[in-house]
Amino acid sequence: MTVTLKDVAERAGVSRSAVSRTFTPGASVSAKTRSKVEQAAAELGYAPSALASGLSTGRTKLIGLVSNNFRNPIFLEVFDLFTRAIQDRGLRPLLVNLSEDTDPEAAIRMLRQYSVDAVIVASSTLSPAFAANCKAAGLPVVHAFGRATRRPEVPVVGIDNVEAGRMAARALLARGYRDIGFLGGPAGATTTQDRLAGFRQELARHPGCRLRESFASTYSHDAGAAEMSRLIDSGPLAEAYFCGDDVIAIGALGVLRKAGREVPGDVGLIGFNDMEAASWDLVTLTTIRQPLDEIIAVSVGQAIALSEQPETPVTQTLLPLTLIERGTLRPGM
Amino acid sequence: MTVTLKDVAERAGVSRSAVSRTFTPGASVSAKTRSKVEQAAAELGYAPSALASGLSTGRTKLIGLVSNNFRNPIFLEVFDLFTRAIQDRGLRPLLVNLSEDTDPEAAIRMLRQYSVDAVIVASSTLSPAFAANCKAAGLPVVHAFGRATRRPEVPVVGIDNVEAGRMAARALLARGYRDIGFLGGPAGATTTQDRLAGFRQELARHPGCRLRESFASTYSHDAGAAEMSRLIDSGPLAEAYFCGDDVIAIGALGVLRKAGREVPGDVGLIGFNDMEAASWDLVTLTTIRQPLDEIIAVSVGQAIALSEQPETPVTQTLLPLTLIERGTLRPGM
DNA sequence: GGGCGAATTGCAACCGGTTCCTAAACCGGT
DNA sequence: ACCGGTTTAGGAACCGGTTGCAATTCGCCC
Known part of the structure; x- marks a missing residue:
């Protein structure tokens, strides 16, 4: 045949x-x-046969695309962009779903078995150790949506979450909010910690401000809703909240409306990510957008470069954020 | 190394x-x-080395996962379930993004080059010709979310869209709606046609009913919103609409609310798919759920069976739908 | 027509496994 | 210690390409 x-x-x-x-x-x-x-x-x-040629040349044109994020709608777009970018360069994505119950070591072993040319880790919640282990196993790797650190072990492409926190704080301050809430994702997540750090930093520069901190248990609609319910039940709310993710913000928004609070009349809300639903008429969420397309283009470019030239020095690329103004904050002053 | x-x-x-x-x-x-x-x-x-062993045994443990649907949030869940199901069986998904500008023939060629053990086409909008071509090229293939036909060329796993139309019609009739609208996806899509057929069929059994038909240009929020705007502008609305997809329904819902119409007070709305956002507090959309997990489990099972036993007779599996009642239809009588 | 360097060509070894086939090792029983 | 029947082990060919190397052919000039 x-x-x-x-x-x-x-x-x-x-x-x-x-x-x-x-x-x-x-x-x-x-x-x-x-x-x-x-x-x-x-x-x-x-x-x-790609198999045979991969065997003799050592290059398979396979890119391992690893993620553990299959719940946040934003990642559908991420996968769309990644697969296209990879395909456009004549490569193919070998997808690895690294959900809770799968063994990271087994995943690395299998990526080695298929001798992928490079690995792209696409996740902000996955431990950097995973990418580091890939590297230790001899796999060229880049961490997209990874955390910026002083001395990164592997190339990171993403955003500056501390700056994200500052940016949100500035947006709120500029609109005259003074009693301000931080409604982050899981308290343990580095993204949460970094954004909170930036957020505090910026608020600290404005003496008259009050900051309240709270955290949703996961990056999900329901966790956001649950946390906002708790806040409503436990006393007066802040004037505005910076939410750790659009889905959290939308969960909070739903609860607020249900409780008869006007947004942005009574409470302001700003999200993070600019997922598609943020622009729906039912939502119109003011949010901060990260440049997915650029993050992905850079990640793929670096992965390829690395597969051709493994000894490239480790770099870190942080791309700029954009404030997307919609309808959940009162107008600036 | x-x-x-x-x-x-x-x-x-x-x-x-x-x-x-x-x-x-x-x-x-x-x-x-x-x-x-x-x-x-x-x-x-x-x-x-999986490459070497694939080369000599002829089995690569690679499954081609082909889709052209990277916009509808429901597909993130689809990919999640597929990748897990595939991984759990000791196989790996080679993802193919078959968007508009990619050549289907090239995709098939590349699937052959990597000698994938089987191909799963996951799409309701992709022409059945694609799956048929895979088969012709000697690739075992199953079409998930495909259209039920009298004599299918390849195994199909999905739902009965005609029955979906009937089900929606019955739900509306049972709630006393008589002036009823169909707000489908693209008029050319087979899913739209089938659902409309079933919808008409059921309404035809109730003489006093009026049916109005309209179509969103794509399966998207904005197309749904645009079509509902048009309907509002062009005269009195029906009492309730069956929308071709939850995103369309949500688009329509947003426009209705903005226009000051109460849902379900003035207008009823029923969607299709039960995407996660349908359950959000801001939305609470009544909808019809298709059993994604089952569709996927069956698809993967068949793909594997087919890869081991290529001459299996072509079957068609249609799984049952469920009405999910939330808040966009008035209560049943 | 002969000579020269450059462009082509084919051979054969190799990439990393799998598997058929034969030979060797093993077993219990006498 | 010997026999016959099973296991088990190793040799070698094969899966479908790639590539270094030596041999051949080519084009061109004198």
Whole structure:
């Protein structure tokens, strides 16, 4: 059933090497042989085996795309962009779903077994140790949406979460809010910690401000709703909240409306991510957008560079955020 | 850097075949050699190359997962379930994003090059010709979310869209709606056509009913919003609408609220899919759920069966729908 | 027509496993 | 100690490509 190099060679009346070379860009083949081979290949419907060529060249054109985030709608867009970017470069994504119950070591082992050219870890919640382990196992790796650190072990592409916190704080202050809440994601997440740090930093520069801190148990709608319910039940609210994610903000928004509070009339809300639903008429959430397309383009570019040139120095790329103003904060002053 | 069979063999003082056999379940190896080999393998950190073994056995444990739907949030859950189901069976998903500008033939060629064990097409909007072409190219294929037809060319797993239409109609009728609207997805989509057919069928059994038909240009929030705006502008609305998808329904809902119409007070709305946002407090959309988990479990099961036993007769599996009652239809009578 | 360097070509070894086949080791029984 | 029947082990060919190397062919000039 499958047509091999040998079949084409016989049909074209040339050696196997000649066939191989016609399909290897930059190899030395005369125009005559090339056309004979191409014709034979076309007639037979020949497609070179990526497995075999991967085996002998050591490059498989496979990119391991690892994520543990299959709940936040923003990641559908992330996967869309990643798969396209990877495909456009002539590579293919081998997807790894690293959910709670899967063993990270097993995942690394399997990425090695398939000898992927590089690994892209796409997650802000996955421990940096995972990427580091990939690297230790000899896999070129880049961590997209990873945390910026002083001395990163692997290349990181993402945003500056501390700056994100500052940016949110500035947005709230500029709109005259003074009694301000932080409604973060899980308290243990580094994204939460970093954003909180920036948030505090900026508020600290405005003496008259009050800051209250609270955390949703996960990055999810329901956790956001639950935490806002708790806040409502436990006394007067802040004037505005910076939420750790749009889904959290939307959960909070739903609860506020249900409780008869006007947003932004009574309470202001600003989210993070600019997921599609943030722009829905039912939502119109003011939020901070991270440049997904750029993060992904850079990540893929680096992954490829790294696979070709493994000893490239480790870099860190932090891309700029944008405030997207919609309807959940009162107008600026 | 990479440890091979040979290295392990030398270290263990046995032949390469012996090593291969210890890693091949069911092969004949004495306990003594096995333990020698296992120890040597562990010491060296040996992981057998999936490429090489795929090359010689003809099975790669790779499943091509093809989709063109990277916009509808429901598909994030689809990908989550698929990747887990595939991984749990010891296989890995090779993801193919078949968006508008990618060539389906190229995709098939590449799936052949990597000699995937089977292909799963996950899309309700992709032409059945694609799956048929896979099959013609010798790739075992199953079409998840595909259309039920009289004589399917490839195995299909999904739902009965005609029945979905009937179900929606029955739900509306049972709640006393008589002037009823169909707000489908793209008029050309088979899902739209089938659901409309079922919808008409059921309404036809109730003489006093009026049916109005309209279509959103795509399966998206904005298209739903746009179409509902048009309806509002062009005269009195129906009492309730069956929308082709939750995102369309949510778009419509947003426009209705903005126009000051109460839902379900003035207008009823029922969606399709039960995406996560349908359950948000801001939305509480009554909708019809398709059993994603079952569809996916069956699809993966069939794909594997097919890869092991290519001549299995072509079957069609249609799974049952569930009405999820929330807050956008008035209570039943 | 002969000679020269450059471009092509084919051979053969190799990538890392799998598996058929034969030979060797093993077993219990006499 | 010997025999016949099982296991088990190793050799070698094969999966489908790639590539270094030596041999051949080519184009061109004298």
